[in-house]
Amino acid sequence: MRNKGVIMVLTAATCWGLSGIAAQLFFQHFIATPGLLVAIRLLSAGIIMILMQCLFKGTASAFSIWSDKKDRLTLLIFGLIGMLGIQYTFFAAIHYGNAATATLLQYLGPVFIIVFVSLHLKKMPGVKELTAFLLALIGIFFMTTSGSLNSLSITIEALVWGILSALASAFYTLYPRKLLAAWGAVPVVGWSMVIGGIGLSLFSPPWYFDWNQGSLYLFSLLLFIVIVGTIIPFYLFLDSLRFVTAARASILSSAEPLTAVLVGTVFLRTPMDMIQLLGSFCIIVAVIVLTFQPANKGRDSSKKQPISG
Template sequence: MKNKGVIMVLAAAVAWGLSGIGAQLFFSHFDSTPGWLVSVRMLCAGGLMILLHSLLQGVKSTFSVWSHKKDRRSLLVFGLVGMLGVQYTFFEAIDKGNAATATLLQYLGPVFIIAYVSVHRRRMPGGRELSAFALALIGIFLMTTGGSFGSLTMSVEAFVWGIVTALAAAFYTLYPGRLIAAWGSVPVVGWSMIIGGTGLSILHPPWVFDWSQASLYMGGLLAFIVIIGTIIPFFLFLESLRYVTAAKASILSSAEPLTSVLVGTLFLHIPMDAVQLLGSLCIILTVIVLTLPSRRKEEAAEEPAVTG
Protein backbone atom coordinates (compact mmCIF):
# COMPACT_ATOMS: atom_id res chain seq x y z
CA MET A 1 0.00 0.00 0.00
CA LYS A 2 2.92 2.31 0.77
CA ASN A 3 4.38 1.64 -2.69
CA LYS A 4 0.98 2.43 -4.18
CA GLY A 5 1.04 5.84 -2.48
CA VAL A 6 4.57 6.55 -3.71
CA ILE A 7 3.58 5.70 -7.29
CA MET A 8 0.53 8.00 -7.02
CA VAL A 9 2.61 10.97 -5.79
CA LEU A 10 5.26 10.48 -8.47
CA ALA A 11 2.61 10.17 -11.19
CA ALA A 12 0.91 13.36 -9.96
CA ALA A 13 4.20 15.26 -9.82
CA VAL A 14 5.19 14.17 -13.32
CA ALA A 15 1.75 15.16 -14.67
CA TRP A 16 1.99 18.59 -13.03
CA GLY A 17 5.46 19.05 -14.50
CA LEU A 18 4.19 18.11 -17.95
CA SER A 19 1.29 20.56 -17.66
CA GLY A 20 3.78 23.43 -17.64
CA ILE A 21 5.41 21.99 -20.75
CA GLY A 22 1.96 21.78 -22.34
CA ALA A 23 1.37 25.45 -21.59
CA GLN A 24 4.72 26.41 -23.12
CA LEU A 25 3.84 24.48 -26.28
CA PHE A 26 0.46 26.24 -26.40
CA PHE A 27 2.06 29.70 -26.15
CA SER A 28 4.65 28.86 -28.80
CA HIS A 29 2.13 27.55 -31.35
CA PHE A 30 -0.95 29.72 -30.84
CA ASP A 31 -1.62 33.42 -30.55
CA SER A 32 -2.93 33.51 -26.99
CA THR A 33 -2.33 35.18 -23.64
CA PRO A 34 -1.66 33.62 -20.22
CA GLY A 35 -4.88 35.19 -18.97
CA TRP A 36 -6.99 33.45 -21.61
CA LEU A 37 -5.39 30.05 -21.05
CA VAL A 38 -5.66 30.33 -17.25
CA SER A 39 -9.34 31.31 -17.37
CA VAL A 40 -10.10 28.32 -19.63
CA ARG A 41 -8.02 25.95 -17.48
CA MET A 42 -9.57 27.05 -14.20
CA LEU A 43 -13.18 27.07 -15.39
CA CYS A 44 -12.92 23.68 -17.10
CA ALA A 45 -10.90 21.99 -14.34
CA GLY A 46 -12.99 23.52 -11.54
CA GLY A 47 -16.26 22.64 -13.23
CA LEU A 48 -15.20 19.03 -13.80
CA MET A 49 -13.97 18.70 -10.19
CA ILE A 50 -17.28 19.94 -8.83
CA LEU A 51 -19.22 17.67 -11.19
CA LEU A 52 -17.18 14.59 -10.22
CA HIS A 53 -17.44 15.38 -6.51
CA SER A 54 -21.22 15.81 -6.83
CA LEU A 55 -21.52 12.43 -8.56
CA LEU A 56 -19.30 10.64 -6.03
CA GLN A 57 -20.17 12.42 -2.77
CA GLY A 58 -23.53 14.00 -3.46
CA VAL A 59 -24.69 17.50 -4.39
CA LYS A 60 -25.35 18.46 -0.76
CA SER A 61 -21.77 17.70 0.25
CA THR A 62 -20.39 19.66 -2.71
CA PHE A 63 -22.46 22.81 -2.03
CA SER A 64 -22.31 22.73 1.78
CA VAL A 65 -19.32 25.08 1.89
CA TRP A 66 -21.63 27.89 0.72
CA SER A 67 -23.92 27.51 3.73
CA HIS A 68 -21.65 29.44 6.12
CA LYS A 69 -21.13 33.19 5.66
CA LYS A 70 -17.56 33.25 7.03
CA ASP A 71 -16.51 30.33 4.85
CA ARG A 72 -18.10 31.93 1.80
CA ARG A 73 -15.89 34.98 2.29
CA SER A 74 -12.82 32.84 2.84
CA LEU A 75 -13.55 30.81 -0.27
CA LEU A 76 -13.92 33.98 -2.35
CA VAL A 77 -10.59 35.30 -1.03
CA PHE A 78 -8.85 32.00 -1.71
CA GLY A 79 -10.32 31.76 -5.21
CA LEU A 80 -9.56 35.33 -6.28
CA VAL A 81 -6.19 35.77 -4.53
CA GLY A 82 -4.72 32.33 -3.84
CA MET A 83 -5.89 30.10 -6.67
CA LEU A 84 -6.06 32.79 -9.36
CA GLY A 85 -2.80 34.32 -8.12
CA VAL A 86 -0.74 31.15 -8.32
CA GLN A 87 -2.25 29.99 -11.63
CA TYR A 88 -1.97 33.32 -13.46
CA THR A 89 1.54 34.22 -12.28
CA PHE A 90 2.79 30.71 -13.10
CA PHE A 91 1.52 30.90 -16.68
CA GLU A 92 2.91 34.42 -17.07
CA ALA A 93 6.31 33.09 -15.89
CA ILE A 94 6.09 30.34 -18.54
CA ASP A 95 5.12 32.84 -21.25
CA LYS A 96 7.96 35.23 -20.36
CA GLY A 97 10.50 32.44 -19.85
CA ASN A 98 9.92 28.71 -20.01
CA ALA A 99 8.20 25.92 -18.10
CA ALA A 100 11.37 24.60 -16.45
CA THR A 101 12.46 27.87 -14.80
CA ALA A 102 8.87 28.84 -13.92
CA THR A 103 8.31 25.52 -12.12
CA LEU A 104 11.62 25.72 -10.29
CA LEU A 105 11.07 29.30 -9.11
CA GLN A 106 7.57 28.34 -7.95
CA TYR A 107 9.21 25.78 -5.68
CA LEU A 108 10.74 28.60 -3.66
CA GLY A 109 7.29 28.99 -2.09
CA PRO A 110 8.23 26.97 1.03
CA VAL A 111 11.10 29.38 1.69
CA PHE A 112 8.63 32.27 1.86
CA ILE A 113 6.38 30.17 4.10
CA ILE A 114 9.22 29.62 6.56
CA ALA A 115 10.06 33.34 6.47
CA TYR A 116 6.44 34.26 7.19
CA VAL A 117 6.12 31.77 10.05
CA SER A 118 9.37 32.97 11.59
CA VAL A 119 8.26 36.62 11.52
CA HIS A 120 4.72 35.80 12.64
CA ARG A 121 5.92 33.75 15.62
CA ARG A 122 8.88 36.04 16.32
CA ARG A 123 11.47 33.30 16.36
CA MET A 124 14.65 32.85 14.39
CA PRO A 125 14.70 30.10 11.78
CA GLY A 126 16.44 26.91 12.86
CA GLY A 127 19.44 25.29 11.22
CA ARG A 128 17.32 23.38 8.75
CA GLU A 129 15.49 26.51 7.62
CA LEU A 130 18.73 28.51 7.32
CA SER A 131 20.24 25.71 5.23
CA ALA A 132 17.18 25.84 2.96
CA PHE A 133 17.51 29.64 2.62
CA ALA A 134 21.17 29.24 1.64
CA LEU A 135 20.36 26.55 -0.92
CA ALA A 136 17.58 28.71 -2.36
CA LEU A 137 19.84 31.75 -2.75
CA ILE A 138 22.59 29.67 -4.36
CA GLY A 139 20.04 28.06 -6.67
CA ILE A 140 18.59 31.41 -7.75
CA PHE A 141 22.07 32.85 -8.37
CA LEU A 142 23.21 29.89 -10.47
CA MET A 143 19.97 29.70 -12.45
CA THR A 144 19.71 33.41 -13.23
CA THR A 145 23.38 34.19 -13.89
CA GLY A 146 24.95 30.87 -14.89
CA GLY A 147 27.53 31.52 -12.17
CA SER A 148 28.69 34.87 -13.55
CA PHE A 149 27.92 38.15 -11.77
CA GLY A 150 27.99 40.04 -15.05
CA SER A 151 25.29 38.20 -16.98
CA LEU A 152 21.67 37.11 -16.81
CA THR A 153 20.54 33.81 -18.32
CA MET A 154 16.83 34.64 -18.11
CA SER A 155 14.84 37.80 -18.69
CA VAL A 156 14.04 40.08 -15.77
CA GLU A 157 10.31 39.62 -16.53
CA ALA A 158 10.58 35.83 -16.31
CA PHE A 159 12.47 36.06 -13.01
CA VAL A 160 10.03 38.56 -11.45
CA TRP A 161 6.98 36.52 -12.48
CA GLY A 162 8.66 33.39 -11.13
CA ILE A 163 9.29 34.97 -7.72
CA VAL A 164 5.73 36.35 -7.62
CA THR A 165 4.54 32.81 -8.39
CA ALA A 166 6.48 31.53 -5.36
CA LEU A 167 4.89 34.23 -3.17
CA ALA A 168 1.44 33.33 -4.50
CA ALA A 169 2.18 29.63 -3.88
CA ALA A 170 3.06 30.44 -0.26
CA PHE A 171 -0.29 32.18 0.23
CA TYR A 172 -2.06 29.38 -1.64
CA THR A 173 -0.52 26.86 0.78
CA LEU A 174 -1.07 28.76 4.03
CA TYR A 175 -4.50 30.33 3.62
CA PRO A 176 -7.03 27.52 2.97
CA GLY A 177 -6.04 25.19 5.84
CA ARG A 178 -9.20 25.78 7.90
CA LEU A 179 -11.46 25.57 4.83
CA ILE A 180 -9.95 22.28 3.67
CA ALA A 181 -10.13 20.79 7.17
CA ALA A 182 -13.82 21.70 7.37
CA TRP A 183 -15.05 20.87 3.85
CA GLY A 184 -12.41 18.75 2.11
CA SER A 185 -9.85 19.51 -0.57
CA VAL A 186 -11.84 18.73 -3.71
CA PRO A 187 -14.82 21.07 -3.17
CA VAL A 188 -12.59 23.87 -1.86
CA VAL A 189 -10.15 23.67 -4.77
CA GLY A 190 -12.90 23.05 -7.33
CA TRP A 191 -14.98 26.05 -6.22
CA SER A 192 -11.89 28.26 -5.89
CA MET A 193 -10.95 27.45 -9.49
CA ILE A 194 -14.44 28.38 -10.66
CA ILE A 195 -14.31 31.61 -8.63
CA GLY A 196 -10.84 32.54 -9.90
CA GLY A 197 -11.67 31.59 -13.47
CA THR A 198 -14.88 33.61 -13.39
CA GLY A 199 -13.06 36.64 -12.02
CA LEU A 200 -10.33 36.40 -14.67
CA SER A 201 -12.94 35.94 -17.40
CA ILE A 202 -14.00 39.56 -16.88
CA LEU A 203 -10.60 40.62 -18.27
CA HIS A 204 -9.91 37.58 -20.45
CA PRO A 205 -13.22 36.09 -21.66
CA PRO A 206 -12.73 32.48 -22.80
CA TRP A 207 -14.94 33.07 -25.85
CA VAL A 208 -12.78 35.99 -27.10
CA PHE A 209 -10.17 34.11 -29.11
CA ASP A 210 -8.96 33.84 -32.70
CA TRP A 211 -10.82 30.62 -33.40
CA SER A 212 -9.32 30.41 -36.89
CA GLN A 213 -6.37 28.82 -35.06
CA ALA A 214 -8.58 26.03 -33.75
CA SER A 215 -7.38 22.54 -34.62
CA LEU A 216 -7.30 19.02 -33.26
CA TYR A 217 -3.80 19.74 -31.92
CA MET A 218 -5.01 22.82 -30.05
CA GLY A 219 -7.94 20.92 -28.56
CA GLY A 220 -5.62 18.10 -27.53
CA LEU A 221 -3.25 20.51 -25.80
CA LEU A 222 -6.11 22.16 -23.90
CA ALA A 223 -7.50 18.77 -22.86
CA PHE A 224 -4.02 17.70 -21.75
CA ILE A 225 -3.52 20.84 -19.62
CA VAL A 226 -6.98 20.56 -18.01
CA ILE A 227 -7.33 16.80 -17.53
CA ILE A 228 -3.83 15.28 -17.46
CA GLY A 229 -2.13 18.36 -16.04
CA THR A 230 -4.73 19.42 -13.48
CA ILE A 231 -7.58 17.09 -12.53
CA ILE A 232 -5.89 13.68 -12.59
CA PRO A 233 -2.73 14.68 -10.67
CA PHE A 234 -4.82 16.52 -8.08
CA PHE A 235 -6.91 13.41 -7.36
CA LEU A 236 -3.82 11.17 -7.39
CA PHE A 237 -1.99 13.40 -4.92
CA LEU A 238 -4.95 13.55 -2.53
CA GLU A 239 -5.49 9.80 -2.74
CA SER A 240 -1.78 9.17 -2.08
CA LEU A 241 -2.06 10.85 1.34
CA ARG A 242 -4.02 7.79 2.49
CA TYR A 243 -0.84 5.72 2.12
CA VAL A 244 2.13 8.06 2.66
CA THR A 245 2.80 10.97 5.02
CA ALA A 246 2.45 14.59 3.88
CA ALA A 247 6.20 15.08 4.41
CA LYS A 248 7.08 12.15 2.15
CA ALA A 249 4.53 13.32 -0.43
CA SER A 250 6.14 16.77 -0.43
CA ILE A 251 9.59 15.30 -1.01
CA LEU A 252 8.37 13.04 -3.80
CA SER A 253 6.52 15.94 -5.44
CA SER A 254 9.95 17.41 -6.22
CA ALA A 255 9.65 15.20 -9.31
CA GLU A 256 7.52 18.05 -10.73
CA PRO A 257 10.35 20.56 -11.35
CA LEU A 258 12.68 17.69 -12.25
CA THR A 259 10.20 16.60 -14.94
CA SER A 260 9.95 20.14 -16.33
CA VAL A 261 13.74 20.49 -16.47
CA LEU A 262 14.35 17.10 -18.10
CA VAL A 263 11.52 17.29 -20.64
CA GLY A 264 12.21 20.94 -21.41
CA THR A 265 15.92 20.35 -21.93
CA LEU A 266 15.69 17.10 -23.87
CA PHE A 267 12.61 17.67 -26.06
CA LEU A 268 12.00 21.43 -26.21
CA HIS A 269 15.72 22.23 -26.29
CA ILE A 270 15.46 24.78 -23.48
CA PRO A 271 19.04 26.01 -23.00
CA MET A 272 20.36 24.97 -19.59
CA ASP A 273 24.05 24.35 -18.94
CA ALA A 274 25.69 22.40 -16.11
CA VAL A 275 25.80 25.44 -13.80
CA GLN A 276 22.08 26.14 -14.23
CA LEU A 277 21.30 22.47 -13.69
CA LEU A 278 23.27 22.67 -10.43
CA GLY A 279 21.13 25.68 -9.48
CA SER A 280 18.01 23.66 -10.29
CA LEU A 281 19.24 20.87 -8.02
CA CYS A 282 19.78 23.39 -5.19
CA ILE A 283 16.17 24.57 -5.41
CA ILE A 284 14.87 20.98 -5.44
CA LEU A 285 17.05 20.22 -2.40
CA THR A 286 15.51 23.26 -0.69
CA VAL A 287 12.10 21.57 -0.75
CA ILE A 288 13.56 18.25 0.41
CA VAL A 289 15.41 19.88 3.33
CA LEU A 290 12.28 21.71 4.47
CA THR A 291 10.13 18.59 4.34
CA LEU A 292 12.49 16.14 6.06
CA PRO A 293 10.86 14.61 9.16
CA SER A 294 11.39 16.73 12.26
CA ARG A 295 11.29 15.77 15.91
CA ARG A 296 9.60 19.03 16.76
CA LYS A 297 5.82 18.74 16.48
CA GLU A 298 5.52 22.44 15.80
CA GLU A 299 7.75 22.22 12.74
CA ALA A 300 5.99 19.09 11.56
CA ALA A 301 2.70 20.97 11.55
CA GLU A 302 4.26 23.73 9.46
CA GLU A 303 5.78 21.54 6.79
CA PRO A 304 4.74 23.01 3.45
CA ALA A 305 3.64 21.23 0.32
CA VAL A 306 3.39 23.14 -2.93
CA THR A 307 1.53 21.27 -5.63
CA GLY A 308 0.16 21.84 -9.08
Protein backbone atom coordinates in the same frame (compact mmCIF):
# COMPACT_ATOMS: atom_id res chain seq x y z
CA MET B 1 0.34 0.16 0.30
CA ARG B 2 3.12 2.68 0.88
CA ASN B 3 4.59 1.80 -2.52
CA LYS B 4 1.17 2.41 -4.06
CA GLY B 5 1.08 5.88 -2.47
CA VAL B 6 4.60 6.64 -3.67
CA ILE B 7 3.71 5.71 -7.25
CA MET B 8 0.57 7.86 -7.08
CA VAL B 9 2.50 10.93 -5.85
CA LEU B 10 5.25 10.49 -8.43
CA THR B 11 2.66 10.12 -11.20
CA ALA B 12 0.81 13.23 -10.03
CA ALA B 13 4.01 15.29 -9.82
CA THR B 14 5.09 14.10 -13.27
CA CYS B 15 1.71 15.09 -14.72
CA TRP B 16 2.04 18.58 -13.20
CA GLY B 17 5.52 18.93 -14.64
CA LEU B 18 4.28 17.86 -18.07
CA SER B 19 1.39 20.33 -17.90
CA GLY B 20 3.93 23.16 -17.69
CA ILE B 21 5.64 21.77 -20.79
CA ALA B 22 2.26 21.62 -22.56
CA ALA B 23 1.64 25.27 -21.63
CA GLN B 24 5.04 26.23 -23.06
CA LEU B 25 4.18 24.47 -26.34
CA PHE B 26 0.81 26.24 -26.36
CA PHE B 27 2.43 29.68 -26.09
CA GLN B 28 5.00 28.77 -28.73
CA HIS B 29 2.48 27.70 -31.35
CA PHE B 30 -0.65 29.75 -30.70
CA ILE B 31 -1.44 33.42 -30.11
CA ALA B 32 -2.80 33.71 -26.57
CA THR B 33 -2.12 35.59 -23.37
CA PRO B 34 -1.48 33.79 -20.06
CA GLY B 35 -4.83 35.14 -18.85
CA LEU B 36 -6.78 33.38 -21.60
CA LEU B 37 -5.13 30.02 -20.99
CA VAL B 38 -5.50 30.28 -17.20
CA ALA B 39 -9.18 31.25 -17.48
CA ILE B 40 -9.87 28.24 -19.71
CA ARG B 41 -7.95 25.91 -17.38
CA LEU B 42 -9.53 27.14 -14.15
CA LEU B 43 -13.12 27.17 -15.40
CA SER B 44 -12.86 23.78 -17.14
CA ALA B 45 -11.03 21.97 -14.33
CA GLY B 46 -13.11 23.59 -11.57
CA ILE B 47 -16.45 22.71 -13.13
CA ILE B 48 -15.33 19.13 -13.76
CA MET B 49 -14.16 18.77 -10.13
CA ILE B 50 -17.46 20.04 -8.75
CA LEU B 51 -19.45 17.77 -11.06
CA MET B 52 -17.35 14.79 -9.97
CA GLN B 53 -17.89 15.71 -6.31
CA CYS B 54 -21.65 15.80 -6.95
CA LEU B 55 -21.52 12.47 -8.77
CA PHE B 56 -19.45 10.54 -6.20
CA LYS B 57 -20.24 12.33 -2.92
CA GLY B 58 -23.62 13.92 -3.52
CA THR B 59 -24.77 17.44 -4.36
CA ALA B 60 -24.89 18.52 -0.71
CA SER B 61 -21.19 17.79 -0.19
CA ALA B 62 -20.31 20.00 -3.15
CA PHE B 63 -22.50 23.00 -2.30
CA SER B 64 -22.67 22.98 1.51
CA ILE B 65 -19.49 25.08 1.72
CA TRP B 66 -21.60 28.07 0.64
CA SER B 67 -23.87 27.75 3.68
CA ASP B 68 -21.37 29.31 6.09
CA LYS B 69 -21.06 33.10 5.68
CA LYS B 70 -17.52 33.33 7.09
CA ASP B 71 -16.21 30.39 5.08
CA ARG B 72 -17.94 31.78 2.00
CA LEU B 73 -15.89 34.97 2.26
CA THR B 74 -12.69 32.99 2.92
CA LEU B 75 -13.37 30.86 -0.16
CA LEU B 76 -13.89 33.95 -2.32
CA ILE B 77 -10.60 35.46 -1.12
CA PHE B 78 -8.77 32.19 -1.67
CA GLY B 79 -10.20 31.81 -5.16
CA LEU B 80 -9.45 35.35 -6.31
CA ILE B 81 -6.03 35.74 -4.66
CA GLY B 82 -4.69 32.27 -3.86
CA MET B 83 -5.88 30.09 -6.73
CA LEU B 84 -5.95 32.79 -9.40
CA GLY B 85 -2.66 34.22 -8.14
CA ILE B 86 -0.71 30.97 -8.25
CA GLN B 87 -2.11 29.93 -11.63
CA TYR B 88 -1.69 33.26 -13.42
CA THR B 89 1.82 34.01 -12.16
CA PHE B 90 2.98 30.49 -13.01
CA PHE B 91 1.67 30.59 -16.58
CA ALA B 92 2.98 34.14 -17.04
CA ALA B 93 6.43 32.90 -15.97
CA ILE B 94 6.15 30.15 -18.61
CA HIS B 95 4.98 32.68 -21.21
CA TYR B 96 7.97 34.98 -20.65
CA GLY B 97 10.46 32.20 -19.97
CA ASN B 98 10.02 28.43 -20.08
CA ALA B 99 8.34 25.67 -18.10
CA ALA B 100 11.51 24.46 -16.38
CA THR B 101 12.47 27.87 -14.98
CA ALA B 102 8.88 28.72 -14.00
CA THR B 103 8.40 25.44 -12.14
CA LEU B 104 11.67 25.75 -10.26
CA LEU B 105 11.03 29.35 -9.23
CA GLN B 106 7.52 28.47 -8.05
CA TYR B 107 9.10 25.68 -6.02
CA LEU B 108 10.65 28.39 -3.81
CA GLY B 109 7.26 28.81 -2.12
CA PRO B 110 8.28 26.92 1.05
CA VAL B 111 11.22 29.29 1.48
CA PHE B 112 8.87 32.26 1.58
CA ILE B 113 6.71 30.36 4.07
CA ILE B 114 9.76 30.15 6.36
CA VAL B 115 10.25 33.90 6.13
CA PHE B 116 6.59 34.64 6.81
CA VAL B 117 6.30 32.25 9.75
CA SER B 118 9.56 33.52 11.28
CA LEU B 119 8.37 37.13 11.04
CA HIS B 120 4.94 36.23 12.38
CA LEU B 121 6.34 34.36 15.37
CA LYS B 122 9.23 36.84 15.79
CA LYS B 123 11.55 33.89 15.99
CA MET B 124 14.75 33.09 14.13
CA PRO B 125 14.48 30.01 11.90
CA GLY B 126 16.42 26.89 12.86
CA VAL B 127 19.51 25.41 11.26
CA LYS B 128 17.47 23.32 8.81
CA GLU B 129 15.47 26.35 7.66
CA LEU B 130 18.55 28.56 7.32
CA THR B 131 20.34 25.85 5.34
CA ALA B 132 17.39 25.53 2.97
CA PHE B 133 17.16 29.32 2.61
CA LEU B 134 20.85 29.56 1.73
CA LEU B 135 20.57 26.72 -0.79
CA ALA B 136 17.57 28.44 -2.38
CA LEU B 137 19.45 31.74 -2.73
CA ILE B 138 22.42 29.96 -4.31
CA GLY B 139 20.04 28.13 -6.62
CA ILE B 140 18.34 31.35 -7.76
CA PHE B 141 21.72 32.99 -8.38
CA PHE B 142 23.03 30.09 -10.47
CA MET B 143 19.77 29.68 -12.40
CA THR B 144 19.31 33.33 -13.28
CA THR B 145 22.93 34.35 -13.94
CA SER B 146 24.75 31.12 -14.91
CA GLY B 147 27.32 32.19 -12.31
CA SER B 148 28.06 35.57 -13.93
CA LEU B 149 27.21 38.89 -12.28
CA ASN B 150 27.29 40.70 -15.62
CA SER B 151 24.04 39.47 -17.12
CA LEU B 152 20.83 37.54 -16.53
CA SER B 153 20.44 34.19 -18.26
CA ILE B 154 16.63 34.52 -18.19
CA THR B 155 14.42 37.49 -18.97
CA ILE B 156 13.61 39.90 -16.16
CA GLU B 157 9.89 39.28 -16.82
CA ALA B 158 10.33 35.53 -16.31
CA LEU B 159 12.26 36.13 -13.09
CA VAL B 160 9.70 38.56 -11.67
CA TRP B 161 6.70 36.39 -12.51
CA GLY B 162 8.53 33.32 -11.17
CA ILE B 163 9.22 35.01 -7.82
CA LEU B 164 5.62 36.23 -7.68
CA SER B 165 4.54 32.65 -8.37
CA ALA B 166 6.54 31.46 -5.35
CA LEU B 167 4.94 34.16 -3.18
CA ALA B 168 1.51 33.16 -4.45
CA SER B 169 2.37 29.53 -3.69
CA ALA B 170 3.17 30.46 -0.08
CA PHE B 171 -0.18 32.25 0.32
CA TYR B 172 -1.98 29.37 -1.41
CA THR B 173 -0.46 26.93 1.08
CA LEU B 174 -0.99 28.91 4.29
CA TYR B 175 -4.34 30.64 3.82
CA PRO B 176 -7.01 27.92 3.35
CA ARG B 177 -6.06 25.43 6.09
CA LYS B 178 -9.30 25.92 8.05
CA LEU B 179 -11.36 25.61 4.88
CA LEU B 180 -9.66 22.35 3.96
CA ALA B 181 -10.12 20.93 7.44
CA ALA B 182 -13.82 21.83 7.46
CA TRP B 183 -14.92 20.97 3.92
CA GLY B 184 -12.24 18.81 2.28
CA ALA B 185 -9.93 19.48 -0.63
CA VAL B 186 -12.19 18.73 -3.60
CA PRO B 187 -14.92 21.34 -2.90
CA VAL B 188 -12.38 23.96 -1.79
CA VAL B 189 -10.07 23.56 -4.78
CA GLY B 190 -12.91 23.03 -7.26
CA TRP B 191 -14.86 26.11 -6.22
CA SER B 192 -11.73 28.25 -5.88
CA MET B 193 -10.86 27.37 -9.49
CA VAL B 194 -14.33 28.40 -10.66
CA ILE B 195 -14.14 31.64 -8.65
CA GLY B 196 -10.68 32.44 -9.96
CA GLY B 197 -11.73 31.57 -13.51
CA ILE B 198 -14.81 33.80 -13.37
CA GLY B 199 -12.77 36.67 -11.89
CA LEU B 200 -10.10 36.37 -14.58
CA SER B 201 -12.73 36.09 -17.32
CA LEU B 202 -13.79 39.65 -16.58
CA PHE B 203 -10.38 40.78 -17.90
CA SER B 204 -9.41 37.90 -20.21
CA PRO B 205 -12.65 36.34 -21.49
CA PRO B 206 -11.97 32.86 -22.92
CA TRP B 207 -14.35 33.63 -25.79
CA TYR B 208 -11.91 36.34 -26.94
CA PHE B 209 -9.42 33.63 -27.83
CA ASP B 210 -9.01 33.26 -31.57
CA TRP B 211 -10.57 29.83 -31.94
CA ASN B 212 -9.94 30.07 -35.70
CA GLN B 213 -6.48 28.80 -34.79
CA GLY B 214 -8.34 25.64 -33.90
CA SER B 215 -6.76 22.36 -34.80
CA LEU B 216 -6.45 18.89 -33.34
CA TYR B 217 -3.09 19.96 -31.86
CA LEU B 218 -4.64 23.00 -30.14
CA PHE B 219 -7.47 21.09 -28.54
CA SER B 220 -5.16 18.22 -27.62
CA LEU B 221 -2.91 20.62 -25.69
CA LEU B 222 -5.89 22.24 -23.93
CA LEU B 223 -7.34 18.83 -23.06
CA PHE B 224 -3.96 17.68 -21.78
CA ILE B 225 -3.55 20.78 -19.56
CA VAL B 226 -7.05 20.41 -18.08
CA ILE B 227 -7.28 16.62 -17.71
CA VAL B 228 -3.73 15.26 -17.44
CA GLY B 229 -2.27 18.43 -15.95
CA THR B 230 -5.05 19.17 -13.46
CA ILE B 231 -7.82 16.62 -12.84
CA ILE B 232 -5.80 13.37 -12.83
CA PRO B 233 -2.83 14.55 -10.72
CA PHE B 234 -5.14 16.29 -8.26
CA TYR B 235 -7.02 13.07 -7.50
CA LEU B 236 -3.90 10.93 -7.48
CA PHE B 237 -2.14 13.25 -5.03
CA LEU B 238 -5.20 13.57 -2.80
CA ASP B 239 -5.81 9.82 -2.69
CA SER B 240 -2.12 9.09 -2.09
CA LEU B 241 -2.36 10.77 1.33
CA ARG B 242 -4.20 7.66 2.53
CA PHE B 243 -0.97 5.70 2.09
CA VAL B 244 1.89 8.16 2.67
CA THR B 245 2.36 11.10 5.02
CA ALA B 246 2.00 14.68 3.81
CA ALA B 247 5.73 15.24 4.49
CA ARG B 248 6.75 12.26 2.36
CA ALA B 249 4.36 13.36 -0.39
CA SER B 250 5.92 16.84 -0.39
CA ILE B 251 9.39 15.35 -0.85
CA LEU B 252 8.24 13.05 -3.64
CA SER B 253 6.55 15.98 -5.41
CA SER B 254 10.05 17.21 -6.31
CA ALA B 255 9.48 15.03 -9.37
CA GLU B 256 7.47 17.98 -10.76
CA PRO B 257 10.40 20.38 -11.32
CA LEU B 258 12.65 17.47 -12.26
CA THR B 259 10.19 16.48 -14.99
CA ALA B 260 9.96 20.06 -16.26
CA VAL B 261 13.75 20.42 -16.36
CA LEU B 262 14.44 17.04 -18.00
CA VAL B 263 11.69 17.26 -20.63
CA GLY B 264 12.43 20.93 -21.30
CA THR B 265 16.17 20.45 -21.82
CA VAL B 266 16.06 17.10 -23.64
CA PHE B 267 12.99 17.37 -25.87
CA LEU B 268 12.29 21.11 -26.16
CA ARG B 269 15.98 22.06 -26.30
CA THR B 270 15.45 24.63 -23.53
CA PRO B 271 18.91 26.18 -23.02
CA MET B 272 20.27 25.30 -19.58
CA ASP B 273 23.99 25.01 -18.87
CA MET B 274 25.67 23.06 -16.08
CA ILE B 275 25.67 26.05 -13.71
CA GLN B 276 21.92 26.48 -14.16
CA LEU B 277 21.37 22.76 -13.64
CA LEU B 278 23.39 23.05 -10.41
CA GLY B 279 21.11 25.91 -9.37
CA SER B 280 18.07 23.76 -10.13
CA PHE B 281 19.50 21.00 -7.98
CA CYS B 282 20.09 23.44 -5.09
CA ILE B 283 16.45 24.58 -5.17
CA ILE B 284 15.11 21.03 -5.17
CA VAL B 285 17.43 20.03 -2.30
CA ALA B 286 16.34 23.13 -0.35
CA VAL B 287 12.69 22.07 -0.50
CA ILE B 288 13.54 18.46 0.39
CA VAL B 289 15.51 19.68 3.41
CA LEU B 290 12.52 21.75 4.52
CA THR B 291 9.95 18.99 4.18
CA PHE B 292 12.04 16.06 5.41
CA GLN B 293 11.01 14.69 8.79
CA PRO B 294 11.99 11.55 10.67
CA ALA B 295 9.46 8.76 10.25
CA ASN B 296 8.19 9.05 13.82
CA LYS B 297 7.49 12.77 13.35
CA GLY B 298 6.13 12.64 9.84
CA ARG B 299 2.70 11.30 10.65
CA ASP B 300 1.14 14.70 11.12
CA SER B 301 -2.54 15.45 11.10
CA SER B 302 -2.36 18.10 8.42
CA LYS B 303 -2.94 15.78 5.50
CA LYS B 304 -5.53 18.05 3.96
CA GLN B 305 -3.41 20.60 2.20
CA PRO B 306 -3.53 22.58 -1.03
CA ILE B 307 -2.42 20.69 -4.08
CA SER B 308 0.42 21.77 -6.38
CA GLY B 309 0.40 22.26 -10.10
